[in-house]
Amino acid sequence: MNSVFLGMACLLAAAAAYWVLGRGTPRPTGTWAMGALLGSFALAFATYAPLFENAVEGVVPHVARLLSNCASLAAATAVLAVSFQLNLEPAEAQRRVRLRLVLFATSALGMTVLFTYEQMTHRSPQVYALYLLLFISYLGFAIVDFLVQAVSQSRSTRRSSVRIGLRMAAAGCVFALVYAVYKLTVLISLGLGFHLVSDHSECSSLVSTPCVFSVTSPALAVLLICVGLTLPAVVYPVSQAQRRRWEAQSCEALSSLWQDLSAAMPNIDPAFDEAASNDSDFLLQRRVIEINDGILALRPYRSRRVQEVAQGTFDAGTEAGAAAVEAAVVKAALAASKAGRYADKVALPSAEAASRKDLRADTEWLLLVADAYAHRVGRVADDSQPEPVGA
Known part of the structure; x- marks a missing residue:
């Protein structure tokens, strides 16, 4: 005792x-x-x-x-x-x-x-x-x-x-x-x-x-x-500590999509204070905002035809499927932007993206989009439509 x-x-x-x-x-x-x-x-x-x-x-x-x-x-x-x-x-x-x-x-x-x-x-x-x-x-x-x-x-x-x-x-x-x-x-x-x-x-x-x-x-x-x-x-x-780790991992997971968007539209990646570069919360917020700005800037190039084809390829009724559809539209829009081709009919905004009301929810949605962009949607065909991986 x-x-x-x-x-x-x-x-x-x-x-x-x-x-x-x-x-x-x-x-x-x-x-x-x-x-x-x-x-x-x-x-x-x-x-x-x-x-x-x-x-x-x-x-x-x-x-x-x-x-x-x-x-x-x-x-x-x-x-x-x-x-x-x-x-x-x-x-x-x-x-x-x-x-x-x-x-x-x-x-x-x-x-x-x-x-x-x-x-x-x-x-x-x-x-x-x-x-x-x-x-x-x-x-x-x-x-x-x-x-x-x-x-x-x-x-x-x-x-x-x-x-x-x-x-x-x-x-x-x-x-x-x-x-x-x-x-x-x-x-x-x-x-x-x-x-x-x-x-x-x-x-x-x-x-x-x-x-x-x-x-x-x-x-x-x-x-x-x-x-x-x-x-x-x-x-x-x-x-x-767990939050900071998730923020750092999320920044890394979003890097592929962010790099392609910022390369196509340098205006979404302005200079910022290097002293804040170690702040994972600041970096993640900045990256999420820049990706959303890039997607918004691609609006004239977002093809509804590509969106409809992608909806037939992926199960748009699920969250992962809706993210794959959005990734396909973004990849095709980037290709159209580089070629200077505007969409005949502009794709509708993603309902899933519109439903996200805070940073974490917005980040989780973009993580799904970035993963589909990197792994589920393949190269863009000659008709500016991205092919599913394995097609």
């Missing part, structure tokens, strides 16, 4: 250090609250380890419980602060965070006073009951407050990583509520004098009673809430 809890504590402490020290300047909104959250959870995990517990209680008897409970309340407060700062206006978030900090400070001070008095009265059950009441009241309030926010925000967010993270955090809140109910049961047992649950026994197993409620449930709550809240921050750089 020492390795599990101390290992998690070190991992969370390292994550807290990264959020506070490794985020650069200016730091994103919620950085300090997230650092406090991870640091509080690190302390809470450390207090569950028998090695840490024996060390601190060798100085002050039973103080590990106070440290663990205060760390849990601090983490609950930090969770709320992160949620407020990310989802509310700054003024409203600051007001709510300030109120929760006052409640936390009051609860922690009250618990410290009651813990001290409890030790002076030889662990009086009545004083311990008051201690538990104060702890459960604020913890339950914070858990329910965050659970409501997490569920509500997971339904409205568009980012899948945020949605999944909030649902994981909400699941962590459920485990935290199990822990709070367990503590409430201990409180009622003490208040009525039944002593049904022993809250001071040492845990030798994470699945034994009452350890499954007093240790395992809060540990799972900590893990799920931490992973849920940090998941978007971890996924974002990965998704950005």
Whole structure:
């Protein structure tokens, strides 16, 4: 158990250090609250380890419980602060965070006073009951407050990583509520004098009673809430790297079509700032715009007869078939442009191209056209009609 809890504590402490020290300047909104959250959870995990517990209680008897409970309340407060700062206006978030900090400070001070008095009265059950009441009241309030926010925000967010993270955090809140109910049961047992649950026994197993409620449930709550809240921050750089890779690959895949269009119409390829040449997003947008401009400039040369023949050759009812038809029309139009022959009847614009409303959709369409242009449509015959590959 020492390795599990101390290992998690070190991992969370390292994550807290990264959020506070490794985020650069200016730091994103919620950085300090997230650092406090991870640091509080690190302390809470450390207090569950028998090695840490024996060390601190060798100085002050039973103080590990106070440290663990205060760390849990601090983490609950930090969770709320992160949620407020990310989802509310700054003024409203600051007001709510300030109120929760006052409640936390009051609860922690009250618990410290009651813990001290409890030790002076030889662990009086009545004083311990008051201690538990104060702890459960604020913890339950914070858990329910965050659970409501997490569920509500997971339904409205568009980012899948945020949605999944909030649902994981909400699941962590459920485990935290199990822990709070367990503590409430201990409180009622003490208040009525039944002593049904022993809250001071040492845990030798994470699945034994009452350890499954007093240790395992809060540990799972900590893990799920931490992973849920940090998941978007971890996924974002990965998704950005994947996006840049897709942009670079798309630029390369479009190069054949783009080169033929820019060679035929140099005006679509003006000079640009070389400093931006390493920006894959800029390069892809530029290439897509230039290809579309080139296709638009070829309009007088786009033959409807070629389009109709291509529709009979390829299955124009599918997306790939429609792209092959468009590639055939473009290849024939380029040949006609070089020969100076205008089309007798201008081909209709591609319905698939017109349906694309954003850069990614437009790029995906042009990737199909470029692939068909390079691989599915062969040379242009004497009648300016491109022959399918293999014909």
